[in-house]
Amino acid sequence: GAGVSQSPRYKVAKRGQDVALRCDPISGHVSLFWYQQALGQGPEFLTYFQNEAQLDKSGLPSDRFFAERPEGSVSTLKIQRTQQEDSAVYLCASSHGGGESPMNTEAFFGQGTRLTVV
Amino acid sequence: AQKITQTQPGMFVQEKEAVTLDCTYDTSDQSYGLFWYKQPSSGEMIFLIYQGSYDEQNATEGRYSLNFQKARKSANLVISASQLGDSAMYFCAMREGLDSSYKLIFGSGTRLLVRP
Numbered sequence: 001g002a003g004v005s006q007s008p009r010y011k012v013a014k015r016g017q018d019v020a021l022r023c024d025p026i027s028g029h030v031s032l033f034w035y036q037q038a039l040g041q042g043p044e045f046l047t048y049f050q051n052e053a054q055l056d057k058s059g060l061p062s063d064r065f066f067a068e069r070p071e072g073s074v075s076t077l078k079i080q081r082t083q084q085e086d087s088a089v090y091l092c093a094s095s096h097g098g099g100e101s102p103m104n105t106e107a108f109f110g111q112g113t114r115l116t117v118v
Numbered sequence: 119a120q121k122i123t124q125t126q127p128g129m130f131v132q133e134k135e136a137v138t139l140d141c142t143y144d145t146s147d148q149s150y151g152l153f154w155y156k157q158p159s160s161g162e163m164i165f166l167i168y169q170g171s172y173d174e175q176n177a178t179e180g181r182y183s184l185n186f187q188k189a190r191k192s193a194n195l196v197i198s199a200s201q202l203g204d205s206a207m208y209f210c211a212m213r214e215g216l217d218s219s220y221k222l223i224f225g226s227g228t229r230l231l232v233r234p
Contacts, residue, residue, distance in 0.1 A: 031220070033219075033221060035222075035224075040226075040227075041226055041227070042122075042124075042209050042224030042226050043163070043209070045221040048219040048220075048221055055218070056218075056221065059221075089161065091163065093163070093222075103150070103151040103213060103215065103220075104151055104168045105220070106168075107165070107222060109163035111160060111161045112161045112162070114161075
């Protein structure tokens with residue numbers, strides 16, 4: 001497809017389980033972002049990749065969260081030992097430029113993965 | 119301090135009428151960009167409109183316009199001739215020029231319901 005694709009759309013995990021969320025950005029897009037959206041809130045930044053380099057991970061809430069983009073395209077967000085407060089929608093976005101791109105460069109979002117930790 | 123503030127958790131508007139969704143922001147950067155996104159129940163964030171801090175004209179995109187008041191640090195979204203399909207969550211977001219990752223900072227959103 002032409003858009004950002006995320007899988008799975010829904011994930012139910014038992015507390016303590018590890019999960020992996022996948023993001024397929026738009027082909028050729030340099031920048032990739034992960035956001036966490038709690039129920040009734042706006043998305044909050046987690047981490048940013050420019051190609052395969054993770055340039056900003058300041059938003060990752062704990063060391064249980066890990067993201068990678070080894071070949072500069074598909075990215076995986078991994079959460080270890082999930083806890084109930086990790087329940088949220090995880091959104092991936094990509095844009096064609098890197099950090100030096102114009103301010104108005106549009107970020108395209110996927111539909112998100114809804115994670116529920118029980 | 120909140121960087122993006124949306125004070126209206128929910129709004130109603132009658133079909134075919136105009137509605138204004140409020141957004142105020144806080145930044146010390148001179149260069150920044152302001153965005154509005156629509157999030158329908160399906161979950162994806164749909165880009166609506168962009169306003170740059172140096173833009174002198176208010177941005178317009180079809181039925182969407184942005185009322186940019188730089189001195190007041192506000193960037194309200196105006197939707198004209200509301201349609202039933204406009205019912206969704208609306209998020210104001212900012213990108214700061216000194217942030218090399220150019221990440222978006224979002225507000226808490228406004229849920230808009232269009233009444234037939």
